[in-house]
Amino acid sequence: MTDLTLNILLETPEDAAAIERLYERTFGPGRFARTSYRIREEMAHRPELSFTARIGTLLVGSVRQTKIRIGETPALLLGPLTIEPPFRHHGIGKALIERALAEARRHGHRLVVLVGDVPYYGRCGFARIPKGQVTMPGPVDPARLLVAELADGAFAGVSGAIRPDWDQESEVRSQESEEGTGHLP
Numbered sequence: 151m152t153d154l155t156l157n158i159l160l161e162t163p164e165d166a167a168a169i170e171r172l173y174e175r176t177f178g179p180g181r182f183a184r185t186s187y188r189i190r191e192e193m194a195h196r197p198e199l200s201f202t203a204r205i206g207t208l209l210v211g212s213v214r215q216t217k218i219r220i221g222e223t224p225a226l227l228l229g230p231l232t233i234e235p236p237f238r239h240h241g242i243g244k245a246l247i248e249r250a251l252a253e254a255r256r257h258g259h260r261l262v263v264l265v266g267d268v269p270y271y272g273r274c275g276f277a278r279i280p281k282g283q284v285t286m287p288g289p290v291d292p293a294r295l296l297v298a299e300l301a302d303g304a305f306a307g308v309s310g311a312i313r314p315d316w317d318q319e320s321e322v323r324s325q326e327s328e329e330g331t332g333h334l335p
């Protein structure tokens with residue numbers, strides 16, 4: 151019998167091609183011009199904070215998170231979040247966001263930012279960043295730059311430019327090579 155249960159799983163290297171095809175179908179070539187893409191092309195997403203949604207063996211959705219800094223404050227950039235069109239409106243997007251945020255909290259992260267619509271992401275704890283407090287490395291509609299605090303007051307006093315977090319990345323790389331568990335590309 152076919153298993154129709156929804157499973158939210160950690161992304162694995164074998165998922166990469168299916169996720170890329172999903173992006174192509176969802177965002178088309180315009181995805182390469184997005185400001186968030188500039189950060190993601192410089193820094194790989196974190197596999198321990200990125201998830202796929204599967205129904206049976208079928209990959210029906212994906213969410214990724216990348217380590218960034220806002221000014222000097224460590225944070226995560228959430229996205230892209232994508233659900234296969236026939237599987238939308240069933241709460242799969244919300245389930246992926248909730249799992250991504252729960253796992254981020256469990257790993258000690260305190261802030262998650264994204265570029266998206268507040269009517270959608272507001273249900274998962276995201277709110278607009280006041281205009282000018284945070285900048286992206288390219289044009290973004292300020293009304294779509296959102297933040298979620300994973301710890302009370304984590305966003306208080308935080309401001310500055312968003313950039314890839316090379317410092318955290320090199321710490322993780324050296325920890326992983328010491329442990330012999332490196333899994334970054």
Ligand SMILES: CC(C)(COP(=O)(O)OP(=O)(O)OC[C@H]1O[C@@H](n2cnc3c(N)ncnc32)[C@H](O)[C@@H]1OP(=O)(O)O)[C@@H](O)C(=O)NCCC(=O)NCCS
Binds near residue numbers: 230240241244245
């Ligand atoms: C946005 C997206 C991830 C939502 O996935 P989903 O699994 O359908 O989400 P959920 O089931 O959790 O929520 C669906 C609800 O959110 C609403 N919704 C979806 N996108 C919305 C938006 N941009 N603004 C406000 N509401 C939105 C839907 O109307 C739906 O409402 P309903 O439950 O009353 O029908 C999906 O539509 C998608 O992949 N879109 C294309 C890619 C994209 O825009 N990604 C987000 C930016 S990176």
